[in-house]
Amino acid sequence: MDIQKVKTILLMGNPNVGKSVVFSRLTGANVIASNYPGSTIEFTKGLMRIEGSKKELIDVPGTYSLEPTNTAEEVAVKMLDEGDLIINVIDSTNLERNLYLTLELLQRNTPVVVALNMWDEAKHNGITINPDELEKILGVPVVPIVALTGEGIKTLLSRLKETHTPTDVSQSDAEKWIHIGEIIKKVQTIEHRHHTIWEKISDATVKPTTGLPIGLAVILLTFSFIRFIGEGLIGYVLEPLFDMYTPVVMEISRAIGPGILHDIIIGRLIDGNIDYVESMGLLTTGFFVPFGMVLPYILAFYFGLSILEDTGYLPRLSVLADTIFHKFGLHGCGIVSVFLSLGCNVPGALSTRILETRKQRFISATLLAISIPCMAQIAMIFGILGSYGMEYVLMVFIALIATYVLSGLLLNRYIAGESPELFLDIPPYRRPYGKALLKKTWMRVRIFLTEAIPFVFLGVLFINILYAVGIIDTLGTFFSPVISGIWGLPKEAAAALLIGFLRKDMAIGMLLPLGMNPFQLVIAATVLTIYFPCVATFAVLVRELGIQDLFKSVLLMIAAALIVGGVMRLILLGF
Amino acid sequence: MIRLELTLTNLQPKQKARILRLEGGFGFQKNVRSRGILEGKIVEVIARQPVGGPIVISMDKRNTAIGRGMASRIIVAVE
Numbered sequence A: 001m002d003i004q005k006v007k008t009i010l011l012m013g014n015p016n017v018g019k020s021v022v023f024s025r026l027t028g029a030n031v032i033a034s035n036y037p038g039s040t041i042e043f044t045k046g047l048m049r050i051e052g053s054k055k056e057l058i059d060v061p062g063t064y065s066l067e068p069t070n071t072a073e074e075v076a077v078k079m080l081d082e083g084d085l086i087i088n089v090i091d092s093t094n095l096e097r098n099l100y101l102t103l104e105l106l107q108r109n110t111p112v113v114v115a116l117n118m119w120d121e122a123k124h125n126g127i128t129i130n131p132d133e134l135e136k137i138l139g140v141p142v143v144p145i146v147a148l149t150g151e152g153i154k155t156l157l158s159r160l161k162e163t164h165t166p167t168d169v170s171q172s173d174a175e176k177w178i179h180i181g182e183i184i185k186k187v188q189t190i191e192h193r194h195h196t197i198w199e200k201i202s203d204a205t206v207k208p209t210t211g212l213p214i215g216l217a218v219i220l221l222t223f224s225f226i227r228f229i230g231e232g233l234i235g236y237v238l239e240p241l242f243d244m245y246t247p248v249v250m251e252i253s254r255a256i257g258p259g260i261l262h263d264i265i266i267g268r269l270i271d272g273n274i275d276y277v278e279s280m281g282l283l284t285t286g287f288f289v290p291f292g293m294v295l296p297y298i299l300a301f302y303f304g305l306s307i308l309e310d311t312g313y314l315p316r317l318s319v320l321a322d323t324i325f326h327k328f329g330l331h332g333c334g335i336v337s338v339f340l341s342l343g344c345n346v347p348g349a350l351s352t353r354i355l356e357t358r359k360q361r362f363i364s365a366t367l368l369a370i371s372i373p374c375m376a377q378i379a380m381i382f383g384i385l386g387s388y389g390m391e392y393v394l395m396v397f398i399a400l401i402a403t404y405v406l407s408g409l410l411l412n413r414y415i416a417g418e419s420p421e422l423f424l425d426i427p428p429y430r431r432p433y434g435k436a437l438l439k440k441t442w443m444r445v446r447i448f449l450t451e452a453i454p455f456v457f458l459g460v461l462f463i464n465i466l467y468a469v470g471i472i473d474t475l476g477t478f479f480s481p482v483i484s485g486i487w488g489l490p491k492e493a494a495a496a497l498l499i500g501f502l503r504k505d506m507a508i509g510m511l512l513p514l515g516m517n518p519f520q521l522v523i524a525a526t527v528l529t530i531y532f533p534c535v536a537t538f539a540v541l542v543r544e545l546g547i548q549d550l551f552k553s554v555l556l557m558i559a560a561a562l563i564v565g566g567v568m569r570l571i572l573l574g575f
Numbered sequence B: 001m002i003r004l005e006l007t008l009t010n011l012q013p014k015q016k017a018r019i020l021r022l023e024g025g026f027g028f029q030k031n032v033r034s035r036g037i038l039e040g041k042i043v044e045v046i047a048r049q050p051v052g053g054p055i056v057i058s059m060d061k062r063n064t065a066i067g068r069g070m071a072s073r074i075i076v077a078v079e
């Protein structure tokens, strides 16, 4: 075919076959690849060059067939019409079931080239495939590649032009499977290998008797690791850095002199000194909260998450958690959304797309918006409540877990719709690569830096303006029946609740100057998590749930905040 | 030879069996087959999660977790 006429190339294949890695190779762009099915939930576009001309390359979410079973797969099927050429990425260690999609693709009238990826792993597992024979049978170019190292990528590119629009063969499903059986017999031989140590570990991590204790240990270890690294970075790197920064800011403060400009840039001095949490200036709090308090935890969290993702542990956790998540109308994959949300609710909300039904997506998204604090918020909870004692931090988490569980049980009961069962491929364990881990961590941290920090600055600006025009007082008085009456908090907490729409981490910081006792702080931190998602998450929820369902979801959030906050007040503060 | 027909849910860990039939609608059959769960294949049960949780099976050295409801519609015979 004439490659010059091709404008758009699609990367298609089953989930977890390495499409995202191929995409990075071909475009030089970085996208997130993970060792679990369904890590790409939305298509990613990039540019690549073939023989001097630019083409658009689209990384399509993985799909097992052209009949979608969830939203991510629907996206894949819709993309089909947009491509002039399809690179069908196949997992060579799993040829048989991958060929089904290949045959389906060959029935469409878009030219296809087949890339036999994971060629290294196939060799390692004693699987031999004859690519020439496969090419003869399928009638399109077949190229073995190792996306991770780049082996075969050049050949793949140079052979794109050899393909052509497939001649129309219509095959029924049954015929396809018979055809696949014949193909496998002709092109593939498998040498018998004994169980490797990794396969034994794999079995041990999904068997309930060994898997559950291992799972708990892994979760505890991950969170201890995050805390250890987070606290270490703060104590040994960031505090010394900010100590050096303080004299500079004081100098600027003197230069500006008192006035509204000073309030915005430096904020209020407390006893003549800068207080990085309470001053509320752009250069003080606006700088310190994201960099000095939150960033270290974000770094540690995403590094930890990347390890869990790349080894392939998450799908095993999904299997173990399935029984519990089923009670909430979800299935085990829900735990992946929980993990992602603990980093940031935005990717968490997006990841609900791997769930099959509207009921599941609604419950999953609502639960995470209600009761999962993001890492930025968690870092602030540790920073502020931690100084009173870890038991207070623990109270917040116990309250949130209880809220998740109870809301889940209720929603499952009262939301109409189906909750299909777990049906999940468990990939083999893979060794994570240091470079890939660091790159992935950095990509996510960069998202935090570029998308969160502007909101923090905006928040600081906003607070200063609101205080200046005196709106906070009016608002506080208006909402005091709820804030003070139900939750037992000072009415000035209205300011934090307002800023919580923008950034929850800032909002937690704003609780500090209100002179609350630790129990009140526990209630306020919990309510701040529950009452409403931040704007960024809200925007994603509008898209994912639609206005009508989102409205329901928001009512549930407000109800949960009122009830949970009220109950906590009764328990912690009495009447 | 008399073969005892069982469903996937009847198998205990380490037991191997051959898949005979898939009992269910068109969508179910297509969905299950597209994961390589086909008539004639040998499956081994790796683990059964407690209280009605999913079953983990191994086929062609690949593991798949499948809910009990679906598993109960996959008819097998122990070899």
Ligand SMILES: Nc1nc2c(ncn2[C@@H]2O[C@H](COP(=O)(O)OP(=O)(O)OP(=O)(O)O)[C@@H](O)[C@H]2O)c(=O)[nH]1
Residues within 6 Å of the ligand: A013, A014, A015, A016, A017, A018, A019, A020, A021, A022, A032, A033, A034, A035, A036, A037, A038, A039, A040, A041, A060, A061, A062, A063, A117, A118, A119, A120, A121, A145, A146, A147, A148, A149, A310, A430
């Ligand atoms: N050994 C080996 N591993 C690979 C190769 N290509 C990709 N991988 C690994 O396979 C896993 C899956 O890769 P992804 O690129 O996320 O797969 P995907 O097809 O985009 O997956 P979905 O987003 O779920 O559709 C990752 O852990 C990769 O590091 C390869 O050629 N050899």
